[in-house]
Amino acid sequence: MSEDAWSTAVDVQETSQLDLNKRPSRLRAPPKMKEDINANGSRSEHGGHGEEVDLAEQSLLNKMIRHSLVRNRNQVEVLQADPTSPLYSVRTFEELRLKPELLKGVYHLGFNRPSRIQENALPMMLAQPPQNLIAQSQSGTGKTAAFSLAMLSHVNTANKWTQCLCIAPTYELALQIGQVIEQMGKFLPDVKLAYAVRGSRMERGVKLQEHIVIGTPGTVLDWCTKYKLIDPKRISLFVLDEADVMIATQGHRDQSIRIHRQLSKECQMLLFSATFEDSVWKFAERVVPDPNIIKLRREEETLDNIKQFYVLCRDKEEKFAALCDLYGSLTVAQAMIFCHTRWMANWLAASLTEEGHQVALLSGEMTVEQRAAVIERFRSGKEKVLVTTNVCSRGIDVEQVTLVVNFDLPTDLEGNADNDTYLHRIGRSGRFGKRGFAINMVENKHGMELIKQIEMHFNRKIHKLDPTNSEEISLLQS
Structure with missing residues (x-):
């Protein structure tokens, strides 16, 4: 360096x-x-x-x-x-x-x-x-x-x-x-x-x-x-x-x-x-x-070192099951999981904690001091998973993060894909040239439309992933 x-x-x-x-x-x-x-x-x-x-x-x-x-x-x-x-x-x-x-x-x-x-x-x-x-x-x-x-x-x-x-x-x-x-x-x-x-x-x-x-x-x-x-x-x-x-x-x-x-x-x-x-x-x-x-001078943010996938799910419970399968199979240093609302973030953090994961929760009702303390604990490795809303999508660098999960895909006020937020979210992985993974949870037809919008915007293919297929998961890490 x-x-x-x-x-x-x-x-x-x-x-x-x-x-x-x-x-x-x-x-x-x-x-x-x-x-x-x-x-x-x-x-x-x-x-x-x-x-x-x-x-x-x-x-x-x-x-x-x-x-x-x-x-x-x-x-x-x-x-x-x-x-x-x-x-x-x-x-x-x-x-x-x-x-x-x-x-x-x-x-x-x-x-x-x-x-x-x-x-x-x-x-x-x-x-x-x-x-x-x-x-x-x-x-x-x-x-x-x-x-x-x-x-x-x-x-x-x-x-x-x-x-x-x-x-x-x-x-x-x-x-x-x-x-x-x-x-x-x-x-x-x-x-x-x-x-x-x-x-x-x-x-x-x-x-x-x-x-x-x-x-x-x-x-x-x-x-x-x-x-x-x-x-x-x-x-x-x-x-x-x-x-x-x-x-x-x-x-x-x-x-x-x-x-x-x-x-x-x-x-x-x-x-x-x-x-x-x-x-x-x-x-x-x-x-x-x-x-x-x-x-x-504006530097084009590269996605070359971040592999992107989507997982089809029917509801939040199936999303959670897929997330547990993925986290159990992938070699992950630390992970950040983005949710759309505080309610969903709270539910997911509690569910992951029940499964025995060390989880930190970050959302906007916290004071700035509380949020800084949570990020410090996550950065130091005391928690391996950070569940957050958009308050943590920009500017937070933790070098050990290798997996970003969009539990909810980011959308704008019109319901279209929020491409800037998507880029900032998945950019939390793959920091400093290291390899990272981005997994998107898709639960309906509208979710697939959002994936297509993101693919068109970034001119990148987002591949379908079966979290229960261990052979497929081992291949994506190769």
Whole structure:
């Protein structure tokens, strides 16, 4: 495995729980309360089509369970605001000529060398004169550490006012960012940080002396306009993280734009988003003038190393019997089983447990912390089978998973095959080039129509499988 393909650095911004009791005294600690993840509230099941995935919760979950930088094979595409300007990238943090205390903080976080996104983004973030940046970066690629490094480099501690402002969609995501800044700035005791989140009690009319403020849009807007704690014209670096989640959350888009309008034209703007749909692009172009742009070239997800099959069944009981036959015959390290609804996931997990299987259950009524704990147990091998709804279809990498079962085939609101969800589900097997298996349970004529739709979309044949035929099963593993 090459260093380009995989970094051994530990990405602390994607790690587990915050310990608020160990927060350094030089930092203004956030209140110990929770802000609503999404004003829209999207935990319920809709029309029998399974659980709707909350983008903010999914992002937080990824950050909590990620213990290392993800291996990203996507090529980075850089579009410069000034095409005539030389394009710089770095291979080591030493090339950035950071303050020794800050470089020490980077190594304290466990970073040995810049990740793919950091190689290209950091020279732009730290450039003089300042450059604006729009960057596409998924969870686990080191982008939080990158803009945290930029903010810490930017601070002039002789100035006793807020110089760097970062907004995130939720309380929890803001705390995750703050933790990275705290740990990276461990050896910069004069740099002070405040949290602009719901519940933070501040003295009115007194200007903040903290150099960096991390918060959610509503509270940050209040601090800038209602309470006058921050002078927006003195902000020299503005970071907007999780832009795709931000504009999907009620009110946050307009609040972010109102904050942006108060900043000076000289303020450096950095915007990050995991996805770049049209709505995100329009928002980014409105907030970030004359930007440099870093995009991930879309990589065609391959199914070459995942063998796909379907099993004909009459009802859920026959599906369960087929599943037990398969699991008893296949050589499986760990398996993920996807269901359409929480009710089905609960029933299946209980049935498998009765059969003596070590089963973990993951669904949307759990808190993010509970879900992270379940995934940790599954990743460590304490449970061999993970039964889940769509909350676990994207972005969760467990290298030992060799079997994915669609106990219920994924469908969209019109009842057609949901090809994107299907791809993300079966992609949980066959990680990092290893061989994987995907088994689809089909129980009626409509199920077969869904299989045909999936075959046509991916131009792949899905073979019929008899789970009671041991000879057939031994052949599929050859």
